[in-house]
Amino acid sequence: MASQLLKIHPSDNVIVALRDLPVNxxxxxxxxxxxxxxxxxxxxxxxxxxxxxxxxxxxxxxxVGRASQPxxxxxxxxxxxxxxxxxxxxxxxxxxxxxxQPDVSKWQGRTFKGYHREDGRVGTYxxxxxxxxVFCENxxxxxxKDAFERELGYAQTDIYREHVRDFLHLYQSGDLRTxxxxxxxxxREPVRRKPERPFKNVDGIKFLTHEGGCGGTRTDANxxxxxxxxxxxxxxxxxxxxxxxxxxxxxxxxxEDEIKKRDPNFxxxxxxxxHQKGTEYSLMSGAIKETFMGVTKxxxxxxxxxxLSKLSVGLKCGGxxxxxxxxxxxxxxxxxxxxxxxxxxxxxxxxxxLNGVEQELINRCVTEEKxxxxxxxxxxxxxxxxxxxxxxxxxxSPGNIKDGLITDAIKSAGAARKGGNxxxxxxLNYTERATESGLQLVCTPGNDVEATTGQxxxxxxxxxxxxxxxxxxxxxxxxxxxxxxxxxxANRMPDVIDFDCGPVVDGTQSLEQxxxxxxxxVIRVASGEQTKAQQLGxxxxxxxxxxxxx
Numbered sequence: 001m002a003s004q005l006l007k008i009h010p011s012d013n014v015i016v017a018l019r020d021l022p023v024n025x026x027x028x029x030x031x032x033x034x035x036x037x038x039x040x041x042x043x044x045x046x047x048x049x050x051x052x053x054x055x056x057x058x059x060x061x062x063x064v065g066r067a068s069q070p071x072x073x074x075x076x077x078x079x080x081x082x083x084x085x086x087x088x089x090x091x092x093x094x095x096x097x098x099x100x101q102p103d104v105s106k107w108q109g110r111t112f113k114g115y116h117r118e119d120g121r122v123g124t125y126x127x128x129x130x131x132x133x134v135f136c137e138n139x140x141x142x143x144x145k146d147a148f149e150r151e152l153g154y155a156q157t158d159i160y161r162e163h164v165r166d167f168l169h170l171y172q173s174g175d176l177r178t179x180x181x182x183x184x185x186x187x188r189e190p191v192r193r194k195p196e197r198p199f200k201n202v203d204g205i206k207f208l209t210h211e212g213g214c215g216g217t218r219t220d221a222n223x224x225x226x227x228x229x230x231x232x233x234x235x236x237x238x239x240x241x242x243x244x245x246x247x248x249x250x251x252x253x254x255x256e257d258e259i260k261k262r263d264p265n266f267x268x269x270x271x272x273x274x275h276q277k278g279t280e281y282s283l284m285s286g287a288i289k290e291t292f293m294g295v296t297k298x299x300x301x302x303x304x305x306x307x308l309s310k311l312s313v314g315l316k317c318g319g320x321x322x323x324x325x326x327x328x329x330x331x332x333x334x335x336x337x338x339x340x341x342x343x344x345x346x347x348x349x350x351x352x353x354l355n356g357v358e359q360e361l362i363n364r365c366v367t368e369e370k371x372x373x374x375x376x377x378x379x380x381x382x383x384x385x386x387x388x389x390x391x392x393x394x395x396x397s398p399g400n401i402k403d404g405l406i407t408d409a410i411k412s413a414g415a416a417r418k419g420g421n422x423x424x425x426x427x428l429n430y431t432e433r434a435t436e437s438g439l440q441l442v443c444t445p446g447n448d449v450e451a452t453t454g455q456x457x458x459x460x461x462x463x464x465x466x467x468x469x470x471x472x473x474x475x476x477x478x479x480x481x482x483x484x485x486x487x488x489x490a491n492r493m494p495d496v497i498d499f500d501c502g503p504v505v506d507g508t509q510s511l512e513q514x515x516x517x518x519x520x521x522v523i524r525v526a527s528g529e530q531t532k533a534q535q536l537g538x539x540x541x542x543x544x545x546x547x548x549x550x
Contacts, residue, residue, distance in 0.1 A: 003507070005029045006326060007048075009061035014045040014077060016326065016404075018505060034074045043322025043404035043468075046076045056085075060325065060413035062356055063087045065406065077406055084393035084407040086356030089378075091371045097363040099421040102334065102512075104341040107519070112526035113303040114310065114461075115235070119263055122310035123235035124461040124526040125203040127477050128295050130241045130287075131228050133255065134213030134248035137275065140284060141243060145207035147288065152295075153197035154204050156537040199299040202238075203528075205291070206476040208541050214248035220545045221249035226431040227543050229258030230457035232268070233433070236477045238298035239269035241291045243283070246276035262433050269294040303528065309343035311526060312434060314460035314478070315418040316349060318448040321468025322404025323485040325414020327504040327514075328466035332483070333420035334515035335464070335522070336439060340422040343437050347428075347460050348419040349444040349451045351381050355392040356409035357416040361441065365424045374427045377443045395446055399469050418466065430544060434459045448473045449542040452480060462526055464518070472496050474533030474540050481531045483518065498531050 004019040007029055015029055021040040026033060032048065040046050045059070051071040056063050065082045075081070115123035132141050149155035170178050208231075212224050232240045232255075244252050252272055259266050271290040275283050315332050317324055336346040348354075354361060358378055365371035385391050395408040405411040425438030431454070434440050444454035448471060452463055456478040463478055465471070468485035470493045484490040487502025499521055503509035509517075525531055 008059060008326065011058055011061050013048050013051070013056075013058050015048055016045050016322065017042050036074045036076075037072070038076055040076045041404075044076050045322075045404065045406075046074055047071050049073050057082060059410055060357075060417075062360075062409070062413055064356060064409035064413055079401060079406055082406055084409055086409040086412075087359055089358035089362055089375065091362055091368065091375050093359065093362075094365075094368070094371060095363050097423070099423070101341045101422070102337050104338050107308060107338060107342055110308055110523065111305040112308065112311070112523045113528065114306040114526060115238070115301050115303060116306065117235050118267065119233070119235075119265070121235035121312075121459070122306040122461070123238075124479060125236045125477070125528075126201055126238050126298060126301050127203055127236055128205045128239050128241070128291065128298060129231060129237045129477065130205065130207045130291065131231070131243070132209060132213070133225075133228075133242060133244040133250045133252065135209075135211050136214070136245045136248070137243040138209040140275075140280070140287075141207050141209055143284065144288060144291070145205075148205050148207075148291070152199065152205070153195040199295055201299045201301055201303075202295055205295065206539060208476060208539075210541065210543055212543055212545070213250040214245075216249070216545065218249055221251075222254055223431060223546060224250050224543050225254040226258045227453070227457055228255055229262055230431050230433060230459075231477060232259050232270070233263045233266060234456065234459065234477060235461055237268070238301060239294040240271070241287055241294070242270070242272040243287060244272060244274045246274045269297060307342075308339065308523070309437070310461075311339055311342075311522070312345040312347065312459050312461045313339055313522065314347045314349065314452065314455035314458075314463035316448070316451055316455065316463055316480075317353070317415050317418060317466040318446075318451075318473060319467040319469035319471040320400055320403075320405060320411060320415070321485055323505055324405075324466055324468050325410075325417055326485075327511075328468070328483045328485040328501040329414055329417040330511050331501050331504060331515045331518060332418040332464050332466060334511055335420075335519050336418065337420040337422050338515070338519060340420070340438050345434055345437055345459070346419070346422075346439050347434060347442050347455050347458050348416075348439065349442040349455050349458075350415060350446040351378060351441075351443050352385075352392045352395050352408070352446045353412045353415040354378070354441075355382075355395070355412045357413055361416070361419075361424060364422075365427065370424065370427045374424075374441055377427070377429060381443070403468060428458055430454050430546065431457050433457075445544060447542070447544075449540040450544045452478070453541055454544060462522060464522070466501070467497075470496055472533060472536060472538050474531070474536070474538030476539040476541055479525050479531045480533045480538075481521065481525055482533065495536070496532050 006016045017040040057065045066085045422439040426436040426440040444451040463480045466483045481498040490500035
């Protein structure tokens with residue numbers, strides 16, 4: 001890929017520019033020559049033949065749009081000359097599928113150091129979780145957060161508070177001039193040493209807040225309980241404190257029933273407190289006492305060796321660009337095939353970003369029943385979007401489009417490459433727990449945080465998140481590693497990006513080499529090395545209300 005061009009699939013009638021190509025450039029690919037009447041920016045595509053109005057544009061070997069006006073050979077595709085279109089799909093049209101599993105012998109016997117749980121799963125981190133069943137308790141959760149994090153050494157360093165303090169001193173001394181002349185900080189400055197953490201084996205106490213639990217539909221309230229239940233049984237969670245008002249739709253009994261549904265033998269420390277049974281002080285003092293005692297208990301857990309088959313890797317993309325489907329996403333795809341070959345789990349989510357590749361995924365499902373479940377979930381989701389005047393076709397963001405993802409089908413065809421080539425062993429609705437090994441489809445929106453929230457609920461104990469534009473997204477209980485599609489981004493946002501797939505674009509590494517280097521990084525994170533999102537305290541959590549969210 002050191003060349004300036006790339007044709008991804010033999011049947012494609014577009015070619016990707018890997019470098020900026022000037023007006024009137026003459027370029028060649030596989031013996032064919034093209035004269036470019038317009039400049040083509042890196043990550044964008046030009047057509048290899050004349051396309052008439054209504055003509056199909058093929059990329060990744062699938063239909064990704066149709067010409068809305070004639071496009072001449074060598075012209076770039078844009079939002080002005082191309083409209084979204086994609087292949088229809090049906091379980092009835094399933095075709096035989098087979099793939100060759102990569103050689104995983106070099107990874108056999110490799111381990112990571114995790115926390116072994118009684119249900120057989122292994123956590124990559126050891127957290128205590130505090131959740132409110134209703135938004136009325138958010139304030140109390142945040143008060144607990146401040147108290148525990150500051151006193152036990154889990155709080156983020158107050159570097160920005162120190163900046164404000166310095167500015168205040170300058171202002172009080174009458175020196176506004178100095179403040180005005182100061183340049184913006186581009187890197188984190190050295191800060192005072194963090195307080196020691198007394199609980200060495202507790203990676204953190206995580207406090208979730210949300211805007212639901214009452215006032216919405218009962219379905220949303222029940223889904224919220226199911227989501228919290230999925231987090232309670234998650235292998236990265238060792239205990240949980242629940243704050244309830246007492247009169248809300250998301251009832252404590254519903255949460256307890258959902259937990260038992262996922263783990264009938266659930267026996268983690270579980271403390272629930274109801275605000276309406278007394279004063280705020282009695283609520284808070286009781287919750288703080290029991291949470292503290294629970295933390296002392298889970299501090300007894302220690303990391304020990306676990307096989308790579310205990311990895312459950314979420315596959316996610318966001319802030320995507322025209323290189324996403326060329327470098328980082330297929331790198332994740334190869335890593336996924338390795339993890340699956342070792343008996344682990346990988347979880348591909350973001351159903352709006354599978355638009356156009358449904359038939360291939362249907363073909364890859366191991367049973368007709370699972371294929372039918374995927375088809376139903378996709379059609380139901382698409383139908384809800386269309387019913388409110390939206391559609392999957394509206395999914396690409398302005399940033400996506402600017403960087404080469406002109407239609408949702410182009411975006412989806414590249415996004416699906418995160419799933420590699422393995423058979424699809426299961427299809428999960430939102431909040432369902434992954435119990436099978438292998439690659440699984442998880443119904444979530446494409447929205448970054450709603451998707452990572454859902455993947456974590458399915459059981460991901462690490463999430464790999466590819467990005468071409470940059471995003472700081474994280475999750476409270478599951479480490480999220482940001483994987484750059486290009487080296488320019490990795491260098492521009494080193495405080496956010498964990499791993500660089502730019503060498504694939506530059507031609508200095510193959511997909512396979514880059515994927516194996518990424519797997520080595522995954523092993524380190526699973527053993528306790530913090531991702532950039534964890535270092536930044538990026539604990540993003542947004543429950544999906546099952547409305548239309550792309």
